[in-house]
Amino acid sequence: MDAALRLGAADEAIAVLRETTPFGDASEALLARIAGIARRARYAAGARIYSADDAADDIFVVLSGRAEHVFKPEVGAREALRRVTRGGVFGWAGLLLGQTQRLATVTAIEPTEVLRIDTEALVGLLESEPLEGGHVMERFASMIQREFTLPALLAQVRRLSGPLTEEMSSLSLTLYRLSLWLRSPRPYLMLVGFALFLGFWYLAVEVWKLPRFREMPGLTNVVREWLSPSPTYGLSLYIAEYYQHIAMSVWRVAQGFFLATVLGVPVGLLLGWSRSFKEYVFPVFETLRPIPILAWVPLAIVMFIATESAVVYLAFLASFFATALNTMLGVESIDESYVRAANCLGADRWQVFRHVIIPGALPFIFTGLQISIGVSWFSLVAAEMVSGQYGLGYVIWTSYVMVRYPTIVIGMVTLGIVGYVTSALVRIAGDYLMEWRVRELALAER
Amino acid sequence: MKKMLSNPALWRGVVSIAVFLVLWEIGARSKQWMAPEFFAPFKEFLGAMGFKKDYLPWIGAVPAPSAVLDSWTAVFVDASYWQSWYMSFFRVMSGFIAAMLIGIPFGLSLAMSRVAHGIGFPVFEVLRPIPPLAWVPASIIFWPTQETAIAFITFLGAFYTIVINVLGGARSIDVRYFQAARSMGSSRWDIFRRVILPGTLPSIVVGSAVGMGITWEVVVAAEMISGGGSQIGGTRGGGLGFFIWLSYVGGSYEQIVVGMISIGIAGFVSSELLRWGGRYATPWLKAR
Numbered sequence: 101m102d103a104a105l106r107l108g109a110a111d112e113a114i115a116v117l118r119e120t121t122p123f124g125d126a127s128e129a130l131l132a133r134i135a136g137i138a139r140r141a142r143y144a145a146g147a148r149i150y151s152a153d154d155a156a157d158d159i160f161v162v163l164s165g166r167a168e169h170v171f172k173p174e175v176g177a178r179e180a181l182r183r184v185t186r187g188g189v190f191g192w193a194g195l196l197l198g199q200t201q202r203l204a205t206v207t208a209i210e211p212t213e214v215l216r217i218d219t220e221a222l223v224g225l226l227e228s229e230p231l232e233g234g235h236v237m238e239r240f241a242s243m244i245q246r247e248f249t250l251p252a253l254l255a256q257v258r259r260l261s262g263p264l265t266e267e268m269s270s271l272s273l274t275l276y277r278l279s280l281w282l283r284s285p286r287p288y289l290m291l292v293g294f295a296l297f298l299g300f301w302y303l304a305v306e307v308w309k310l311p312r313f314r315e316m317p318g319l320t321n322v323v324r325e326w327l328s329p330s331p332t333y334g335l336s337l338y339i340a341e342y343y344q345h346i347a348m349s350v351w352r353v354a355q356g357f358f359l360a361t362v363l364g365v366p367v368g369l370l371l372g373w374s375r376s377f378k379e380y381v382f383p384v385f386e387t388l389r390p391i392p393i394l395a396w397v398p399l400a401i402v403m404f405i406a407t408e409s410a411v412v413y414l415a416f417l418a419s420f421f422a423t424a425l426n427t428m429l430g431v432e433s434i435d436e437s438y439v440r441a442a443n444c445l446g447a448d449r450w451q452v453f454r455h456v457i458i459p460g461a462l463p464f465i466f467t468g469l470q471i472s473i474g475v476s477w478f479s480l481v482a483a484e485m486v487s488g489q490y491g492l493g494y495v496i497w498t499s500y501v502m503v504r505y506p507t508i509v510i511g512m513v514t515l516g517i518v519g520y521v522t523s524a525l526v527r528i529a530g531d532y533l534m535e536w537r538v539r540e541l542a543l544a545e546r
Numbered sequence: 547m548k549k550m551l552s553n554p555a556l557w558r559g560v561v562s563i564a565v566f567l568v569l570w571e572i573g574a575r576s577k578q579w580m581a582p583e584f585f586a587p588f589k590e591f592l593g594a595m596g597f598k599k600d601y602l603p604w605i606g607a608v609p610a611p612s613a614v615l616d617s618w619t620a621v622f623v624d625a626s627y628w629q630s631w632y633m634s635f636f637r638v639m640s641g642f643i644a645a646m647l648i649g650i651p652f653g654l655s656l657a658m659s660r661v662a663h664g665i666g667f668p669v670f671e672v673l674r675p676i677p678p679l680a681w682v683p684a685s686i687i688f689w690p691t692q693e694t695a696i697a698f699i700t701f702l703g704a705f706y707t708i709v710i711n712v713l714g715g716a717r718s719i720d721v722r723y724f725q726a727a728r729s730m731g732s733s734r735w736d737i738f739r740r741v742i743l744p745g746t747l748p749s750i751v752v753g754s755a756v757g758m759g760i761t762w763e764v765v766v767a768a769e770m771i772s773g774g775g776s777q778i779g780g781t782r783g784g785g786l787g788f789f790i791w792l793s794y795v796g797g798s799y800e801q802i803v804v805g806m807i808s809i810g811i812a813g814f815v816s817s818e819l820l821r822w823g824g825r826y827a828t829p830w831l832k833a834r
Contacts, residue, residue, distance in 0.1 A: 286664050288664075289661060289663075289664025289665050290664060290665070290668040292665050293664070293665035293666055293667075293668050293669045294668065294669060294672075296665070296669075297669045312688055312689070312690065313688075315688070316684065316687060316688055379554070379555045379558035379562075380558050380559075380561070380562045381562060382559075383558075383559035383560075383562050383563050384562050384563060387563065387810075388810075390759075390811070390813050390814040390817075391806050391807070391809060391810035391813075392762050392763040392766050392809055392810075392813060393763060394679075394763055394764075394766045394767035394770070394787075395766045395787070395790055395805065395806045395809045395810075396806065397767075397770065397790075398770075398790055398791060398793070398794030398802050399608065399799075399802050399803065399806065401794070402607050402608070402794070402799055402802070403604050403605075403607045403608060404604070405607075477677055478677045478678075478679070479763075481677045481679045482677075482679045482767040482770075482771070485679065485682070485767075485771050486767075486770060492680075493679070493680070496680055496682075496683055497682075497683065497771070499683070500682075500683030500686070500687075505687065508683050508684055508687075509684070511680065512676050512680045512681070512684070513676070515675075515676055515677065515680050516673070516674075516675040516676040516680075517675075519675040519676070519677070520675040523675070
């Protein structure tokens with residue numbers, strides 16, 4: 101009986117906490133924990149709850165009744181008097197930076213019931229949930245400024261210590277961002293966008309059968325084919341051959357990309373670093389570069405007897421130019437005073453190269469690598485379409501020739517996904533390396 | 547002029563290209579003066595690597611620059627060669643202009659309206675990783691003529707780049723410009739006309755120049771893959787990509803290189819023209 105009553109009281113406490121400004125959008129779990137440290141108290145009409153300059157120990161949340169909150173004159177609030185009713189929060193002075201005493205006098209003007217929450221216990225609780233806790237503190241700050249009209253200078257809340265920035269687990273950060281994202285209109289607009297796109301595709305091809313659209317593979321056809329264990333045209337998620345094609349394309353791009361990085365980065369570094377090397381090599385480079393990679397296809401087939409190496413060569417060539425050019429621009433973007441500073445401190449040429457040129461060019465190199473993986477897919481598809489066996493470009497082209505239209509779309513979508521994943525991998529690798537570099541720079545400049 | 551001629555960088559450039567051409571010539575002619583016996587010791591190795599066993603790998607298969615020049619002079623007076631130039635230019639321009647006409651307003655509307663961005667951008671981002679050339683078969687099925695199919699592919703090639711650049715350019719405009727304009731009572735149209743448009747113009751120029759490069763890449767491949775309207779007959783009307791492909795099929799390898807160089811020139815010239823026009827459209831950038 102007693103336990104049930106306490107449970108009911110906890111529910112009531114959570115309900116009122118949800119009506120307050122600072123805890124209004126906190127999670128159920130956090131509210132339950134706050135309710136767990138709250139105590140109930142009753143005040144008769146006319147009773148003084150606390151006076152200005154008392155020790156600021158508890159925070160009060162009004163359950164019922166009405167209290168009068170009067171700031172002491174030195175505070176400088178725009179409105180000194182404020183009546184607080186259910187859902188109102190006062191007694192927050194202990195949360196302010198450097199504040200240990202009450203700023204106001206509060207008197208109950210009706211029989212009033214409140215929740216009392218110990219300030220330090222609350223702060224400790226919020227620190228154990230750094231993401232949500234920080235959010236609650238922000239809402240306290242804005243409530244103090246807006247509702248209690250305190251000047252901004254005074255209304256600075258304490259900073260939560262503890263694992264807020266340093267060891268915040270990336271998972272909780274991701275989840276928090278996800279919940280923020282879900283509360284914004286973006287995911288719903290995105291759904292509308294996809295619904296419009298897919299809906300138009302479905303209606304135009306399969307329902308309305310508009311002219312020209314009629315011949316295209318329809319949405320349901322493609323999806324059914326893709327997910328079917330025994331596809332009509334021989335290619336779906338359940339067929340081993342599908343993965344062989346993907347693996348083949350990825351393997352070709354990987355070879356081309358690897359070669360282009362291994363050759364392109366050093367060439368780009370030399371182009372940017374040595375003036376005479378640039379003057380000798382760059383003209384040839386610039387003569388060859390405007391020739392579209394895809395115009396190389398027949399010549400590549402002639403040069404490389406095996407079509408396999410011809411395809412890899414084309415993927416390589418496209419990435420090579422992008423990588424080398426960006427690396428060169430990266431070296432040229434380095435502030436010359438760094439080189440001079442290193443020289444002044446007695447660095448030899450190799451040390452300048454190792455400690456100034458390479459790290460300085462790194463951001464551009466990674467931009468180049470991202471571009472290069474994109475163009476490498478771009479030219480791979482064309483190369484596979486024209487020549488070669490296996491690979492996603494080959495799938496798309498043969499499906500066209502053999503009139504397996506849904507498979508064309510499966511090939512295109514797969515290509516998009518695989519291409520996106522590979523460039524995301526390059527980006528993540530770059531961010532990871534850059535993070536290290538940014539930290540090093542920050543430490544060095546401190 | 548005199549100053550230019552005494553610039554060592556120029557001479558180094560000339561030397562480098564000359565050396566490149568000479569090496570190419572020697573490499574390409576190697577199979578004529580290098581006795582097959584020369585390759586005897588490497589026969590096993592070359593064969594294992596997948597090369598022909600009696601001339602230098604790679605370079606040995608490429609036609610020599612002198613032969614290319616010969617073939618070029620022969621082709622120079624051929625009307626069908628110039629017809630190919632015209633066809634490719636026409637396709638590039640139609641695709642490119644369509645990409646500008648659709649891409650710039652689309653990018654601007656994504657930048658101007660949060661709702662348009664929320665609805666349009668995710669779909670755009672999902673379609674973007676699909677290489678334009680993967681659209682070739684779908685495009686041939688969809689469009690009634692080969693000509694429109696190729697123009698559509700070239701359109702796609704430039705479209706993504708232009709939209710991304712317009713969006714990025716509009717995003718990078720200093721927010722204080724908007725605040726200043728608004729506090730002086732500008733309407734939405736004024737802000738668009740006086741802040742957003744001039745603010746994005748440089749990135750429109752950059753995006754178009756990059757897009758132009760991609761357009762040439764794409765048109766070549768689209769012509770090769772789709773056969774470039776070969777039904778019109780012979781090399782006539784096929785475009786430069788088809789010119790290359792036909793030379794390959796016909797075994798006249800010199801002409802492949804002629805075609806490659808022609809496309810290089812065409813792409814370079816059109817990108818430079820665009821950059822020049824861009825500098826003309828954004829004169830304030832030069833002052834900085």
